[in-house]
Amino acid sequence: MKKRTAGGEQLAARGARSARHPLWLRAASCALFAVGASAAFAGVLPEDRADLLYHRYDGGGIVIDGPSVLVRKKFADKVSIAANYYVDMVSSASIDVVSTASPYKEERTQYSLAADYLRGKSTYSAGYISSSESDYDAKTWYAGVSQDMFGDLTTISFSFKRGNNDIFRNIGGSKDPTFRRASDQRSYAVGITQVLTRSLIGVANFEVISDEGYLNSPYRSVRYFDPTSPNGYSYQGEVYPNTRTSNAASVKLSYFMPWRASLTGWYRFYTDSWGINAHTGEFTYTHPMWDRWTFSGSVRYYRQDAADFYADLFPRRDYANFLARDKELSTFTALTFGLGASYDFRIARLPWVEKAQANVRYDFMTIDYDDFHDVRASVAVPGTEPLYKLDASIYQLFISIWF
Amino acid sequence: MPARALIRSTCTALALAAALSACAPLEPWVKPYERENLADPIMAFDRYPVSTAYLDHVYEAREGARGATGNAGGGCGCN
Helix, strand or coil, rough: HHHCCCCCHHHHHHHHHHHCCCCCHHHHHHHHHHCCCCCCCCCCCCEEEEEEEEEEEEEEEEEEEEEEEEEEECCCCCCEEEEEEEEEEEEEHHHHHHHHCEEEEEEEEEEEEEEEECCEEEEEEEEEEEEEEEEEEEEEEEEEEEECCCCEEEEEEEEEEEEEEEEEEEEEEEEEEEEEEEEEEEEEEEEEEEEEEECCEEEEEEEEEEEEECCCCCCCEEEECCCCCCCEEEEEEEEEEHHHHHEEEEEEEEEEEECEEEEEEEEEHHHEEEEEEEEEEEECCCCCCCCCCEEEEEEEEEEEECCCCCCCCCCCCCCCCCCCCCHHHCCCEEEEEEEEEEEEECCCCCCCCCCCEEEEEEEEEEEEEEEEEEECCCCCCCCCCCEEEEEEEEEEEEEEECC | CCHHHHHHHHHHHHHHHHHHHHHHCCCCCCHHHHHHHHCHHHCCCCCCEEEEEEEEHHHHHHCCCCCCCCCCCCCCCCC
């Protein structure tokens, strides 16, 4: 009845919109909103859905592909359960690998189970994630609560996450029985989602993550000047601090365009105790067309400074207490361009499927490293090799159904 | 200490908002029936959860930064 109290202009506008979008599409819209905004709005449980994804990453000598399956199901409109099965099949001949080790293949399998419990305007969430590969086991659990307030204009959320990791080392294709390390991770996150106008919504997140334990790779090495070596340098194992604490704050704004499209902007500032400061910015434009199609385009910018103990080439062996030559800890700029398309359809033979959607997405990532040199090049003076550059293609193909 | 400054600013803003709200009742300025645009699926923050989780995983492996994405992710030896 509230709708009928609205002004005539608004009713006319709603009528015009109804004429543009069929009833099933509007119903699906509400369903999709409930799914997509579950993190943004407490008091609404995610819709029942299933997703089957094929993913492929190809760049920098690494190919990773595999499936991901996600199923969500509600029970009594109070509880929603989600289960995910995810696989990474890795074939790696990356710059790190070819410079100091041998190409390898391996597989990572991840299972996760999550539950949301809705009580009034509060949603309680908990989940468990298990990731397993031949030399790394990770177990993570988390719990959180979100609460609607101010006429459902505002949602605040808190969550805590804890992970325990066991790290091993493979030598010659088998596990090294003498090597086993552990690390522990804790995360504390708060968020606020705010309806700002009829067409603008924002969300701010802040997260502190702290790690303790063995945080470096058992395989990666750092290089140092060595006049006795034929190429002028030698390698030694990297050494990281045993603790790391990071702070990240982000703001996202999403605006509904007058011609039924959306523009979303996201910014994150990151700083950690290893000396890395990073800025991330991302814009996404989404545009529905021809009733059943939705197209989206995105651009992401990422820039970080190097960790305090990073160097491409150390002056000598054991130069400092902590030594790293991980390119992810160096100074670099990354740009990612993404294009996606989705097509809505129905499956007549499966009446229990309310709606189905086919999706394809392609992202191109290019990373320019400022102080990570490509050691595959032969030069007279170590440290004068050309800077490394990484281009990667990321493919996704997935089908979603709502039931 | 940008993080500390950020926390201090946030606390100040929250305290100010609480003080102001005590002076005048805060009314929801967007009514439930005025949220049609916000309810459109193209406005959902996480329209494709399985895809978002995958891309978050890729970014976390290739970038040094992490966190504040609003999504829960597990650990892996992906670097």
